[in-house]
Amino acid sequence: MLGGMTDTAPAPLPPLDLSATSVALTKQLCDMPSVSGDEVAIADAIVASLSGFDHLELHRDGDTVVARTNLGRPARVVIAGHIDTVPINDNLPTRYETLDEGSTAGTPGDYLWGRGTVDMKGGVAVQLKLAAELTAPSVDITWMWYDNEEVSSDLNGLGRLARNSPEMFAGDFAILGEPTNSLIEGGCNGTLRAQIRTHGLRAHSARSWVGDNAIHSLSPVLATLATYEPRQVEVEGLVFREGLNAVGISGGVAGNVIPDAAAVEVNYRFAPSRSGAEAEAHIRELFDGFDVTIVDVAEGARPGLDAPVARQFIEAVGGVPLPKYGWTDVARFSALGVPAVNYGPGDPLKAHADDERVLLSQITACEDGLRRWLNGTAASDE
Structure with a gap:
């Protein structure tokens, strides 16, 4: 008893209906709220739903669930997806909607609307559905x-699993189900954040000449950012576009004080041909003479589309692979020597949006593509 009330755990969610269509199953999953840090109920539902399948060996690490086949096949692939979402903002429960020709809200078609779609x-x-x-x-x-x-990143379940059970990551190829409009996006850019600081001398603003304005001293930094021409780098046949931008600025003491400290936070998105150390060296060279602190860095991932199993995947799914400009967890697989791509339904421009919605046809297209490949069937065979 606590405060006159019984401290009871929330009722478990019912098992998922894995016999339903992938569209209906998407709706079931989305209507199970699982904002980051609150995934225990949906992880419980996944375990309960898969526990009756003899062809799957289950493993759980916190709220990360792994299901493996052990059929003695000559190759193994890893297929992953995260079960958490960003916070809900009046966009659950989900609903179906249709956008007609001429709509400015998105591509015409039938959608499932709501957080996590x-x-x-x-x-x-x-x-x-395919696992079952x-x-x-x-x-x-x-x-x-x-x-x-x-x-x-230090809370990421995939990273935790890699630390606790690295053997789970053994494989010849990996797919991360991040939204790609059900197209193949190979590898990913790396990302680096840096703080570039200037230092001055405080003074009364009425007598500014006796001080040294740290905010004014940032002007060369901002000029470098404004005139920077990002590279376009071809890596294994895919062209990755880089970017270097100010994403934050701070400084100031009071309305009548010359500031003695200021800082710009810079985000550098770099092609996977460049290592994290090389990206850091580039930033330090660009801003030579300034106080530069690297806040964090995550290396990118090369596409790895030349691997035999990757070529089979491209043949089965069809289409022309594209580069992934944003950083994703494919980089974790790449760091372990497993080539990886992104492949999943949904327009990434709608990720985290209040009007998040996915085309139903993309869900079924993704299912069909994966099913063909995992059954050893090329798109041309249908």
């Missing part, structure tokens, strides 16, 4: 559904 429970739904149904795939599969992707 794009990022990324549509991809998770496809993965869960593909009892004899052409490759062995390790399915991973993990927590805390949308928050600090």
